[in-house]
Amino acid sequence: METELADFSVFDFNQILEATDNFSEENKLGEGGFGPVYKGCFPDGVEIAVKRLDSDSGQGFIEFKNEVELIAKLQHRNLVRLMGCCSQGEEKILVYEYLPNKSLDFFIFDEDRKALLDWDTRIAIIVGTAEGLLYLHKHSRLRVIHRDLKPSNILLDSEMNAKISDFGLAKIFSSNNTDTDTTRKVVGTYGYMAPEYASHGIFSIKSDVFSFGVLTLEIVSGKRNSHECGAFINLLGHAWQLFEEESWSELIDAALVPNIYSMEMMRCINIALLCVQENAVDRPTMLDVIAMLSNKTMILQKPKHPAYFSLSTAGNKEAPTTTQSCSVNDVTISTVTPR
Numbered sequence: 118m119e120t121e122l123a124d125f126s127v128f129d130f131n132q133i134l135e136a137t138d139n140f141s142e143e144n145k146l147g148e149g150g151f152g153p154v155y156k157g158c159f160p161d162g163v164e165i166a167v168k169r170l171d172s173d174s175g176q177g178f179i180e181f182k183n184e185v186e187l188i189a190k191l192q193h194r195n196l197v198r199l200m201g202c203c204s205q206g207e208e209k210i211l212v213y214e215y216l217p218n219k220s221l222d223f224f225i226f227d228e229d230r231k232a233l234l235d236w237d238t239r240i241a242i243i244v245g246t247a248e249g250l251l252y253l254h255k256h257s258r259l260r261v262i263h264r265d266l267k268p269s270n271i272l273l274d275s276e277m278n279a280k281i282s283d284f285g286l287a288k289i290f291s292s293n294n295t296d297t298d299t300t301r302k303v304v305g306t307y308g309y310m311a312p313e314y315a316s317h318g319i320f321s322i323k324s325d326v327f328s329f330g331v332l333t334l335e336i337v338s339g340k341r342n343s344h345e346c347g348a349f350i351n352l353l354g355h356a357w358q359l360f361e362e363e364s365w366s367e368l369i370d371a372a373l374v375p376n377i378y379s380m381e382m383m384r385c386i387n388i389a390l391l392c393v394q395e396n397a398v399d400r401p402t403m404l405d406v407i408a409m410l411s412n413k414t415m416i417l418q419k420p421k422h423p424a425y426f427s428l429s430t431a432g433n434k435e436a437p438t439t440t441q442s443c444s445v446n447d448v449t450i451s452t453v454t455p456r
């Protein structure tokens with residue numbers, strides 16, 4: 118039985134079992150920090166992605182359903198649509214629209230596939246992600262901080278438009294549902310987490326802005342913030358140094374042949390570096406970012422040095438990386454009391 122609430126549905130567990138062929142291995146799309154994701158298909162041909170949450174959110178069905186329903190109301194062309202949920206016993210399941218083209222990391226970090234992303238596609242992904250994030254921060258009825266923005270959470274539709282996934286999940290799993298700015302459970306991934314969030318659990322729209330900056334530098338360079346820049350502090354420090362030396366063109370992905378867009382690329386790097394500045398107050402808001410991206414004549418500020426950048430190691434090309442890429446959805450850290 119299915120309860121219809123406008124465009125939100127509470128699905129029966131049997132419908133989900135049938136759609137995913139009993140959560141078969143063949144239908145498994147992957148596994149994230151919240152649990153495995155399966156492809157499914159309803160009898161009417163509608164394709165879905167089913168996220169089987171593996172750690173109990175601690176909520177009862179009504180509370181879970183209410184929370185999911187609120188998240189499902191967040192609808193924007195750059196957000197993956199949450200179609201509904203299902204709960205039976207300990208099982209808690211989220212049902213999303215299915216996106217056929219996998220996630221951004223599948224393309225951007227692969228030597229062959231990255232060639233499929235020309236500059237027009239990349240800038241459209243950057244702008245689309247910025248718009249989706251602005252909607253979460255400002256224009257949606259709820260104010261949502263994503264907390265885990267990264268290439269694997271940017272899904273691509275059949276026309277390679279960016280769709281942010283996993284938004285609102287941190288809220289379901291947070292220890293309480295009040296709008297506090299600290300958390301006992303860090304939901305995020307090293308390499309994309311702002312320093313104040315990684316070390317003190319303090320999150321705000323500015324911690325998402327930081328992740329957006331890292332993501333943008335990765336899209337422009339085709340390199341991960343952690344692995345491939347071992348010889349250069351990390352991607353952020355490397356990008357900042359090149360920008361300071363006016364050698365920013367060295368950062369551009371070799372798959373993007375030098376072309377007439379170089380001014381736009383430079384502006385993108387500048388904007389990304391403003392987003393990854395160490396102090397949250399110095400970072401722009403997503404509204405500022407969109408204004409800077411769309412107004413090509415707006416004069417951009419000079420970025421201060423990025424987070425995780427030590428001036429003492431700046432000249433040391435052998436300096437170890439200060440970030441790692443690993444999901445810390447289950448890491449618990451001590452709560453910091455807000456002042």
Ligand SMILES: Nc1ncnc2c1ncn2[C@@H]1O[C@H](COP(=O)(O)OP(=O)(O)OP(=O)(O)O)[C@@H](O)[C@H]1O
Pocket residue numbers: 146147148149150151152153154166197213214215216217219220265269270272282283306444446
């Ligand atoms: N709506 C969807 N349509 C198609 N594939 C999806 C959808 N949602 C998730 N996937 C795929 O399922 C896999 C797992 O996704 P999930 O978001 O749970 O994990 P992740 O992003 O890899 O890690 P994390 O939980 O740390 O964010 C990924 O390969 C992702 O591309």
